[in-house]
Amino acid sequence: MNQFPKTLVEALDNNQDASKTITYISSKDNERQVSYPALKKRALGLLHHIQQKGASEGNELIIHLAENEQFIDAFWACQYGGIVAVPLAIGTSDGHREKVFNVFEKLNTPYIATTRKALQRLKVFAEEHGKESIYKVIEQKALMLDKIETFDTLGALADINSEQTAFIQFSSGSTGDPKGVVLTHKNLVTNLYGIIECSAFDYRDSFFSWMPLTHDLGIIGFHLTPLFVNINQYIMPTDLFVRRPALWLEKASEKKATILSSPNFGYKHVLKRFKPENQVNLDLSHVRLLFNGAEPISADLCREFSAVMKPFGLAETAMFTVYGLAEACLVVSFPELAQPLSTLHVLRSSLVEGQPAQVVSEASDQSIELVRLGTPIIGTQMIIADSSGQAVADNVIGRVLIKGENVTKGYYHAPELNEKLINDEGWLDTGDQGLLNEGQLVITGRTKDLIIVNGQNYYAPDLESVCEHVDGIELGKVVVCGIRNVEDALDELVVFVLYRGELENFYQTTIEVRRQLNEKSGLDVAHVLPIKKVPKTTSGKVQRFALAEQFEAGAFNEIIAALTELSETQSTEFIAAGSSIERILLDICHSVVADQKISLKDNIFEMGTSSLKLAQIHEKIDEEYPEVVELTDFFDYPTIEQLAGFIAHKTTP
Template identity: 25%
Template sequence: MVVAAREIPDSNLSSISSAHPDAATNWVDLLLDRSVHRQHSPVYTFLENGEDAAETINYGEFCDRVLALAARLRLHCAPRDRVLLLYPPCIDYMVGFFACLCADLVAVPLFPPRSAKHNLRIEAIARDCRPQVALYSSRRQAHRHAAIAEQPALAAMQFICSDDVALGEAAQWAHPGVGADAIAFLQYTSGSTGLPKGVMVSHANLLHNQRMLQASYQTSQDTALVSWLPIYHDMGLIAKMLASVWLGSHAVFMTPAVFLQRPFRWLQAISRYRGYLSGGPNFAFDLCVDKVTEAQREELDLSSWKVAFSGAEPIRLGSLERFARAFAPCGFERRALMPCYGLAEGTLMVSGGTAGQPLISKYVDKAELTHRRIADAAGRAGQPIVACGHTHADLGQDVRIVDEVSHRTCEAGTVGEVWVKGPSVAQGYWGRVEQSLEVFDAHVAESGEGGFMRTGDLGFIADGQLYITGRIKDVIIVRGSNHYPQDLEATVESTDPAINAAGVAAFGFRDECSDEERVCIVAEIARTSLRKVDMPALVQAIRRRVLETHEIVVSDVVLIRPSSLPKSSSGKVQRSLCRELYLANELALAYGQAPGDESMPRYAPAPAAARVAVAENG
């Protein structure tokens, strides 16, 4: 039993329950309640190799460890100091995160340090938020401690090993009296260019977003959550790891690496632990279809999986339908598929469906879409776009479609920028007042209404459903028509099995000589095809397919080596960074030529700069 929790006179233990967490105003009181009312129930199970349970911890044990570490942190930090979390995926990560909340400190979730070059992003974040302490675990990371200490911005910090904290230190913990508006953590964006920005997410933001997640997913304390997503990224942290505490339920998780090595492990965990909620980016569903064998499918029972959410990258109807067909014999139901839309600036979820409702999509006229107009296409002949659910107006969230230049509300049937206002919208960017005002306090021109957050994403609303068509900065304009890169990328992927799933980037660039917009395609070659595919023929096939499908003449096609396409920590293709590497001739070429190089296409090894760029961005 957590004695410290029962000794806090101002905690809300009497007013919060697992069935009604809405009474919580901060995550400290919510955790204390769980430690009493769900004391012996499991909160986390970690599958270190993706198959065997390396550790399971119940709510009482978890709270003991959290309060002990929180007490230690208060000896080294003042309220609202920043703390870097440098753990690999493990239960220690969540102990460290909640310890920050229980000490009124600002957690900064990051990936574990690797090499000195890999730590450049960590160092940039440390310079931005100026942390007082970094937390790590000696059991998993002692050999990496020296690498990170070599960075000037990090060497001056205090490093606390959570393994060295005794449970008895929990007796020294005192309730910090944290308010709902206090910053809980900084979610650093994985932007492709420039310095990363820390989104300030408050206790209240997190609590409201959990209400939206629960409204969509229809979860309870009896629903098991299964995850392979990175804990340091908002989708894994908020939708899985924090959701389990909000619900008083059980989360089973593994590392992204073991999932990628053997995708069957994800589905096996759902089957074994009777997972109700699990999901990930579009590529994860494709990977399972491609890599899980018939014999493995016969071992699976996916009938408990009622919410299979998809987000973080463009959602493809074909991918979801392929997955539903492939795993229907395993008990998976198509109606479990739930596309969602969200971003760090909105804490996480902006829109989502409702558990048990059918997948919704539209086929729109491709020509009209290039002019930002939505017109239904006959049958399935048009461009498929998947609905990302309703916008939770019932929970106080206001979503508008606004022209990004005039700031006037778009007419129905028109594509514009998605603007969001509500309790889940974060507090701004850490230390960036001007950027925060620009992004988080936009005003609608005709009414003067303010306080909207500009997402930078394009979309439209039809029949109460939000549809996302692309990002403003990624739109390719050819002869006055707008083309969305994800549409071109899907076309290229379908050209040949030698092209990796989710391994294509399409982008435009201005030719300085002709002052014309050029279109470039960068595609990863699958490792198994690297030595046997006819690359010149594949390049021509890609050009032909894009021309036939989109009426676009591709200026350049570059084939790159496996796993070298720049992506964010959530699996999003970083098109801007890919464009930069292309123009600097720093892509990991398998076949192609440098911009402006009139010599014959060449084979080349992966340049170090490209490998570092990929590593630094997860």
């Protein structure tokens, strides 16, 4: 790494070619280009305002911004000022706002970069949840970027060294005690070097991403990586991708981007909405790598996506299945370049830690297909180990341990957790289980209480604490699992509740649990099921895997059928709409949430509406009433009746 930058700041300082740019795409016909030299100047201008607010080197700045350009400006202002960046998603639920308060209280000397609208929503949340005193401090430390009119005066540069903390990546889980992965400049530079070398990125490449910048794949993989290579990058908002997934491919075609990425659920989302007959001009022949990571990878989905896109020029070897995590900055392992999708079939019954996996030559009802994820990239070490930390033989299932200059030295203000997960030799337990097969990593499951939904991490105990706010659910009597839906190629949220009464009386609990998790965390719950006993180990730890195995074996099928029948008989009766706007809104909601009957007074957030479905509802409303309703207006007008009144007022001449 003789010629490679030692800090993030050095990398941007080296980029003096004004022809290399970031293109911020806000819609099909609206985009803005910012060169790397212009980014530096704007960041220094924003740094002046941050320093005027009182922040100085070593302080933390929560970046609570929805706009990609504002986010990146704030991120680089932090780097040049030696201020620790703390990215947090704006989100659409109370859980996201609660996380801001939790993180703010955890930090040493926090400030917050936000906007007037986002700050107002924090204020409303504080008033509704008794957090007014904390909010007053947040308000005093808040810099609202939409109030800044000029960036002419430049801030004071800090003398940055490689051991300084560049930013803290807090866990996606929005409740409870967020866990912050501390990443230094050396961590990041080490991982970026490995990524660039092992992917053979050069001047011929360009990156296109819709991933949120609060996610490590967004900020490190698809912003810092192309910046370090000094090549063009294109960024579109995540909510635009959700509303118009085909636009991601259309714009990638238009820009001739060579490097794309998505978690598993994103590829599924594209395929659901993709209409080949409407894409006669789509050209994906220039796409060299299509990264697939951030959640369990479905081999079937990889094959389906590649097959659907093959007529548009996508190479069969473009799909690049990788493994990584925030604790490694981003990447742990890559397959060989141009390697075809590589998988193996393993008997489900043999997926036991410490035992050799039974590999079979053909798929069957008793087997599962797992994807090979390559070997460790430059700068990263990895072993599969037993519970004592000793490496195991090939094909034996163990814990995935990692070590290297790219691996975090620990979690923020969490000495007990650090001692538990990082041993004396510096090996970090990722919490994932896996094996080595033909020299390549294969992930078989997770040992830690982590659930991945739509590429985001949620800690099961956090989600369980949300459920415990439901009347009748006692502490320790609820278990949340992420269970693989093979047909849809994604992890579903299944909630098990200790309950010994009649099933008819349990139905209301299912509604309340769905409502709590949707409002607090924005998550869609697949099933809420009663259990007679919570399975635990002799030491008292909940055995989530035992319930997941019972579910996958069909033990709850009869209960699911009975609850489905109850939902059909007890659903709120349809109420005829009184106005044309109300009728249109009802039709839209029914088209997206097809399995429920919806009334005018039903709360949109109580319909089990995931953030993805909410965005689809918004898209359809926007087609009927262009630019009248913002996604955030759902919070102010949460029922169809109220939203119809709002639209009527806005559209009345």
